[in-house]
Amino acid sequence: xxxxxxxxxxxxxxxxIEKSYEYGFTTDIESETIAPGLNEDVIRLISKKKGEPQFxxxxxxxxxxHWSKLKEPEWGQLNIEKINYQAISYFSAPKLExxxxxxxxxxxxxxxxxxxxxxxxxxxxKLAGVAVDAVFDSVSVATTFKKKLLEAGVIFSSFSEAVxxxxxxxxxxxxxxxxxxxxxxxxxxxxxFTDGSFVYIPKGVRCPMELSTYFRINEANTGQFxxxxxxxxxxxxxxxxxxxxxxxxxENQLHAAVVExxxxxxxxxxxxxxxxxxxxxxxxxxxxxxxxxxxxDCRGNNxxxxxxxxxxGSSVTWKYPSxxxxxxxxxxxFYSIALSNHHQQADTGTKMIHxxxxxxxxxxxxxxxxxKAQNTYRGLVTIAKNADHSRNYTQCDSLLIGDKCGAHTxxxxxxxxxxxxLEHEATTSKISDDQLFYCMQRGINEEDAIGLIxxxxxxxxxxxxxxxxxxxxxxxxxxNLEGAVG
Amino acid sequence: MSTKKTLLSIENLDxxxxxKNIIKNLNLKIHYGETHAIxxxxxxxxxxxxxxxxxxxxxxxxxGTIHFKNIDLLTLPVEERSNExxxxxxxxxxxxxxxxxxxxxxxxxxxxxxxxKLNDVSATDFxxxxxxxxxxxxxxxxxxxxxxxxxxxxGEKKRNEILQMLMLKPTLSxxxxxxxGLDIDSMKIVSKGINSMLGEDTSSIVITHYERLLQYIKPxxxxxxxxxxxxxxxxxxxxxxxxxxxxxxxTNE
Numbered sequence: 001x002x003x004x005x006x007x008x009x010x011x012x013x014x015x016x017i018e019k020s021y022e023y024g025f026t027t028d029i030e031s032e033t034i035a036p037g038l039n040e041d042v043i044r045l046i047s048k049k050k051g052e053p054q055f056x057x058x059x060x061x062x063x064x065x066h067w068s069k070l071k072e073p074e075w076g077q078l079n080i081e082k083i084n085y086q087a088i089s090y091f092s093a094p095k096l097e098x099x100x101x102x103x104x105x106x107x108x109x110x111x112x113x114x115x116x117x118x119x120x121x122x123x124x125x126k127l128a129g130v131a132v133d134a135v136f137d138s139v140s141v142a143t144t145f146k147k148k149l150l151e152a153g154v155i156f157s158s159f160s161e162a163v164x165x166x167x168x169x170x171x172x173x174x175x176x177x178x179x180x181x182x183x184x185x186x187x188x189x190x191x192x193f194t195d196g197s198f199v200y201i202p203k204g205v206r207c208p209m210e211l212s213t214y215f216r217i218n219e220a221n222t223g224q225f226x227x228x229x230x231x232x233x234x235x236x237x238x239x240x241x242x243x244x245x246x247x248x249x250x251e252n253q254l255h256a257a258v259v260e261x262x263x264x265x266x267x268x269x270x271x272x273x274x275x276x277x278x279x280x281x282x283x284x285x286x287x288x289x290x291x292x293x294x295x296x297d298c299r300g301n302n303x304x305x306x307x308x309x310x311x312x313g314s315s316v317t318w319k320y321p322s323x324x325x326x327x328x329x330x331x332x333x334f335y336s337i338a339l340s341n342h343h344q345q346a347d348t349g350t351k352m353i354h355x356x357x358x359x360x361x362x363x364x365x366x367x368x369x370x371x372k373a374q375n376t377y378r379g380l381v382t383i384a385k386n387a388d389h390s391r392n393y394t395q396c397d398s399l400l401i402g403d404k405c406g407a408h409t410x411x412x413x414x415x416x417x418x419x420x421x422l423e424h425e426a427t428t429s430k431i432s433d434d435q436l437f438y439c440m441q442r443g444i445n446e447e448d449a450i451g452l453i454x455x456x457x458x459x460x461x462x463x464x465x466x467x468x469x470x471x472x473x474x475x476x477x478x479x480n481l482e483g484a485v486g
Numbered sequence: 487m488s489t490k491k492t493l494l495s496i497e498n499l500d501x502x503x504x505x506k507n508i509i510k511n512l513n514l515k516i517h518y519g520e521t522h523a524i525x526x527x528x529x530x531x532x533x534x535x536x537x538x539x540x541x542x543x544x545x546x547x548x549x550g551t552i553h554f555k556n557i558d559l560l561t562l563p564v565e566e567r568s569n570e571x572x573x574x575x576x577x578x579x580x581x582x583x584x585x586x587x588x589x590x591x592x593x594x595x596x597x598x599x600x601x602x603k604l605n606d607v608s609a610t611d612f613x614x615x616x617x618x619x620x621x622x623x624x625x626x627x628x629x630x631x632x633x634x635x636x637x638x639x640x641g642e643k644k645r646n647e648i649l650q651m652l653m654l655k656p657t658l659s660x661x662x663x664x665x666x667g668l669d670i671d672s673m674k675i676v677s678k679g680i681n682s683m684l685g686e687d688t689s690s691i692v693i694t695h696y697e698r699l700l701q702y703i704k705p706x707x708x709x710x711x712x713x714x715x716x717x718x719x720x721x722x723x724x725x726x727x728x729x730x731x732x733x734x735x736x737t738n739e
Contacts, residue, residue, distance in 0.1 A: 435580050437540075437542060437580075440563075441565075441576075442594035442597075442650065443565050443601065443654070444597045448593065448597065452585050452589070456586075456633060457583065458584070459585075
């Protein structure tokens, strides 16, 4: 059958899909930007501008030298234009002589941008009990609720601040979960990262609020290289959410972040992501390249790390939030919704490396593709020889909307221990005409019906999100994925 | 009966599925407060009538008119027919995995409220009514948070259809073989649900193969369908006669 003649088309639905990106705007703020290009001098300049200690500069340089020897990986199920790394500017900071001490000192234009994004720091943050460390381009400009967190002994700051205030913690944990030698983009990030977030939860402390960071790429041609490090000391607990939007751009913007999580004995980290970066136009032009390395180290016994991600944006998403289950009885979880529309490409999944005894991991992946989008789940579950009585459960579901999109699944399983148990379930389905007719016969219009069916499909993952974000995520899915049905 | 107001009026209707003309020159009038049973052998066009009324995309109307509440029904999209008060009880209710029954029903009720320019139903009122009606239909509370028809038995699906009907309070219910696959207890529960809906302002079309359901829901009129049209109409006794003699004595005439 010729798919071109077989496309089920519905003008209303097409309209919704054509809806232009709501957050496509830029803020006119003077930025201090380094000229494009990458060499050791640029790295020295970044480090100097940020007033970094020598150990960090040395580490950046080692990473850069290593990166220079590497070749870009090509194994992803992705069709990507060649990236010219010399055409990217590696530093952009809003021009502020002195960092603001409070919100009153923040440039009102920045605050306006947050308002447009629906993040009125001074109101919503308080109401929701959320501390927001907002990263605007590369430099953090505002941190709220710091005091309350400090009372609990929690450190939540920009990465740059942490380098100044807690160099010993940075030195101890930086690059220990994702070494700069890990992969091409991890090496690049280590060399040029400009800022990010740092969290430290002391022994036995349950973080009194959800921690949240909103990232935003604002300056054209500025690669965004965030670095996040979260350390949960023994018996502590923290829930962290990052959410992203980005303005409309013609050229592809590279984003190569690194996130490292460390959970010591009996500690728990819940890390949630809502990613809604500009996906490119309906022809696939523009949009963010999102190449992220995220890894959690369940270093301590009885520790737990849980990743939840809602990936709806970016033209290309390439990421595998993973767990190293080193401590005995440690638990790793991965809950994912990856939605791709138009020409978006998503190659995402997870790695669960079972090293300790009685370790458990759970993977729930929901891939949704519409129009000409491609969606790939790639997973690796490894059970080491000594990981006695370990368990993994993997459920991998794909939903197709229309007949020109694709879903691909590449699960890899390696078991070296006979007392361990693994389960893998996978399904592929379509939104059926029958389901739509059933909903519509009950009075629900097609757009809402698709939203309801999708939210049902994604239920297990949406349930994992912190309450206040689950509603937002549902809305985000509905806006992003109304699609032609076939 | 002639003084009653007309709710549904079908005139000279032809309807086809694919290339096949199924309903041929059908005429049917239903007044407010009436229950009509439609019986007839397989393939006689009973389910196609249900599809034609609900606006199923597979069903094409090639001739004739349908007026519902004096509105030209054929000009309304599927969801508006529903919001005007037309309910179809599905012969094979559809599963929507993960979407909880209560969320689904609330979305349906709010869609109807919006159409009628009313406010959203209050969460507490909704839950209260849902629990009460679920009890009546012998549906366990735990079902309400389960996926729509997901993993239900045949009988559970049919009872769930009636629960939805009770919650949506339609003016006209078209029940397509709601009794098929039901055991005798479920049949009693389902008929109780249907009877509780019937009143001066509501009507129903009950499509069935068996006279048994009609023992519980006393229909005002029984029609026999054959080759896409009504070949005989009568009162409840016609259903009894069909049960004894089968359809042959009519279709061979």
